[in-house]
Amino acid sequence: MSDPIKSPKLPLIKVPSLVDYLVRYDLPTILEEARLDYNQASSGTPRLLNQKDIAARFRAARKPEKPAP
């Protein structure tokens, strides 16, 4: 005959500690992702150029390639 007072076996539950709630940020990785995102025209917010940068880009396009020696 089973003991009516004895409770059934319950699985052990690990009580969460403060450490489990800590979010660990990898700041160098996040910074690198943000830098790439900012500098790539195909991703993230479009990068806007000022007139000086635009002019430099066109000057570079006009520059003739150096002849082979």
Place this chain on the structure above:
Amino acid sequence: MSQRNTPIRVLLVDDERYMRVFVGKVLGGFIHCKVIEARDGQEAIELCRTEDPELILLDINMPRLDGVQALAQIRTFKPDTPIVMLTSISEEAIVEECVNKGASSFIRKDLRADLLQVELQEMLKQFFPGESGTP
């Protein structure tokens, strides 16, 4: 360098009338030119064929046919004419696209009016060195 007697034919393409008036006045104050106006890319292509402009100022955001598409089409039959993009769009990807499609220069038209005037004058000096300064 001697100046020519005939005016330089400039095609000014912008859907905003006030912009066409402003740029036309700046150009007219700096070089002896005849300004032809178009309101969109499609009209610009047609006028390029009939008027044979020597300088084209092209806005990007326009109805019917935008400036980048018009640039590509105009370049197929006018490979050497200076085409200057004159637009308030300044996204790097668009600037790159304009370089790749053969634009000669690119001026942000959302600059302050006096700075825009300077940029336009610099552009004229670049493409018409012997003509600018005295209309």
